[in-house]
Amino acid sequence: MSGWDSEVDVAVVGGGACGVMSALRAARNPDLVIAVFEKSTREGCNAAISSGSLAAGGTRFQAAAGIEDSPQRHAEDIIAASGDEEWRPVVEALCAAAPEFVEWIADTGYPMEIGTDMPRAGMSVPRLHTDVGRLGGVRLMRHLRTLLDACDNVAFVDEAPVVDLVVEDGEVAGVVVQQNGTTQRVRANAVVLASDGFAGSPALVKEHLSHLGAPFYGGVSTATGDALAWVLPLGARLRNMGAGLRSGLVVVDHGTRVSPALPFNGAVLVNLDGERFVEEDTKGYSSMAGVLQRQPGERAAMIWDATAMEATRESEMMRECLAAGAIRDRAALADVAADLGRTVEETERLLAPLPGRRALTAPYHLAWVTHGLLATQGGLVIDPSGRVLDASGTPIPRLFAGGGTACGLAGAHSDGYMSGNGLLSAFGMAWIIGNALSRTA
Ligand SMILES: Cc1cc2nc3c(=O)[nH]c(=O)nc-3n(C[C@H](O)[C@H](O)[C@H](O)COP(=O)(O)OP(=O)(O)OC[C@H]3O[C@@H](n4cnc5c(N)ncnc54)[C@H](O)[C@@H]3O)c2cc1C
Incomplete structure (x- = not known):
């Protein structure tokens, strides 16, 4: 193992919604060793300050409340709001995953309910799921972190920002992590970019979202779009960068x-x-x-x-x-x-x-x-499996992205954002990526 400080099967960049769920799902394979590198839980993730409202169509919670819904109807509502037909395959994949991850979270002991009292513009039926007691994202992320801490094959490494990817012979081979004043090269067979968007970076906001004027910033300081700079040299593309x-x-x-x-x-x-x-x-x-x-x-x-x-x-x-x-x-x-x-x-x-x-x-x-x-909606172009694509539409080997790091569901404009899209992108793509990784040995 020359030039490497350590080696894992899966390196997850970011321990928020997408990162924790990706790791939880991948960790079901006991043969995999997974590391989640988190910049700073003291500074926090957007998921933990979010309302924790989970949009999903066709759940047992809706059925019990007499609400007829389906992943397809959910997808149609999102696309009607965003006008982003080109993104349909990703939207449909996420909406298909949504009832699965919402019910799974509930099955792990989370007190889930359907918010029949949470009407939202553009949502054709009540579709937001939330916790009984309405404590929001802080409770949800605490619950998921507890589940993750119980996984023997996962290390959650806090105060350890990833500062770059390691690329060897043109291929992603690992990540560069800073911890306790040292820089470490961690070899990984797969890298999941789950470090959220760039709303916490004044420079990137000025570059892409100056039309928003000088809004109050309601997100976390950690969302500084770090991953974007690492992947653009690999030929990755950005999309809908003007949407928030x-x-x-x-x-x-x-x-x-x-x-x-x-x-x-x-x-x-x-x-x-x-x-x-x-x-x-x-x-x-x-x-x-x-x-x-x-x-x-x-x-x-x-x-x-x-x-x-x-x-x-x-x-x-x-x-x-x-x-x-x-x-x-x-x-x-x-x-x-x-x-x-x-x-x-x-x-x-x-x-x-x-x-x-x-x-x-x-x-x-x-x-x-x-x-x-609150957050940005533009980001990396991915396919419905969460693989990061290059300019020719070819997956960049070993590189995945979900949540705010990837292009979101609002379309080209912030007006196209529908309530629940953020955590749907994060948990949904994490579900897809993590499940696929768990099938690799
Ligand atoms: C106030 C507010 C309310 C919201 N309410 C809702 C809601 O009710 N429903 C909904 O669907 N969406 C909601 N959203 C949006 C939702 O929170 C985000 O879309 C979602 O959290 C994105 O998930 P993520 O995993 O990409 O990012 P996050 O949950 O923000 O996690 C990213 C993590 O990556 C870490 N990180 C960043 N850079 C690095 C690096 N270089 N190295 C290592 N780690 C790094 C961060 O510290 C963070 O912990 C809300 C957002 C806000 C701000």
């Missing part, structure tokens, strides 16, 4: 997000000019970010009532908002009018329900919301 997972639900001066279900429960948006500028429940939260960016001051007041509050209170997002003091309680219409700088009569007109929507009644709640960037 945005949020139009970020509370000004707090950075917490209000629930995406509020607009479906009658919440109203009013801008600084005293205008109602959008039909609130027709936009997904990523698409709403663009609408807010175009408003005066890039913000608007979201107003809702006690009924809407009751319907949305039990989510990690609303709990965080309440804990942060990000939501104002307003007893009467006059109080809301004062916040908006409008007369009571004007405010009454502004809050009047649009056709088919419920009327709000006092007391009210109010938060000023703006747009934020």
Whole structure:
């Protein structure tokens, strides 16, 4: 073993959603030795700060709730939102994997339920699965890490960023890892790039996403697109680099997000000019970010009532908002009018329900919301098996990518992002890659 510090069968770059699931699935083969190199769990992964909402069509949880759905219907919804026909094979592969990984996570003891109270724009049936108690991604990632720690053939190496690939004779042969001030070359038969996107890199965001202006950044610091620089010299291609997972639900001066279900429960948006500028429940939260960016001051007041509050209170997002003091309680219409700088009569007109929507009644709640960037959606071109492709469409041997490192499901534009796409890309591709690796010896 000349020139190598150690050797494994599978080197996973990143210990977030995609990395942990890839390792868990590959580790079912006891003959494989797997190392997950994680930049820093102290800094964290996006999966752990996410809502942990898992989109899957055709699960037993949906069936038990009387919801008819299928992987095909899920895929059609995603493509209708993104308009990205070219990406259909990847979308269909992920949607086929989704009910399998959601049910498997539940079978490992995770308290899964279907969120019938989590309506989302563009989702033709309730399809988001979440934990009973709604603690979100932090609980999910803790659960998966516990499962991983029980695997004898997996080493989770923390505070150990991968800084490069080792390429020998034009082929990926391993990774270069930094740990405790030393640099190590780790030989691997397969490398899984699971280090997420580049929303935490101001330089890359400026290069690819300058049209988003100066959004609040709501993702983790570790998502700096490290893998992109290593694979481009191998001929890999990037796709949809101008698309992001945005949020139009970020509370000004707090950075917490209000629930995406509020607009479906009658919440109203009013801008600084005293205008109602959008039909609130027709936009997904990523698409709403663009609408807010175009408003005066890039913000608007979201107003809702006690009924809407009751319907949305039990989510990690609303709990965080309440804990942060990000939501104002307003007893009467006059109080809301004062916040908006409008007369009571004007405010009454502004809050009047649009056709088919419920009327709000006092007391009210109010938060000023703006747009934020949570994660990027552009990334490496892969095939439906997660193999990284070169410019001719040929798989680069031994190299896989999933989650935010790979091209996502939003299409060319952030408006095409559908709720649940992020973890679907991460867990779904990890499921596919890890299962295939477990069949290798
Ligand atoms: C606030 C928020 C809420 C969200 N809510 C949802 C939701 O409810 N549902 C949904 O589907 N999606 C959601 N998303 C998106 C989702 O979290 C991401 O799409 C998903 O986590 C991507 O998975 P990943 O494995 O690619 O990246 P991550 O989960 O971010 O994991 C990547 C890991 O790689 C590590 N890493 C980075 N560079 C290196 C390196 N050089 N060497 C070693 N390790 C490295 C990082 O430290 C990190 O631990 C949300 C995102 C945010 C920010």
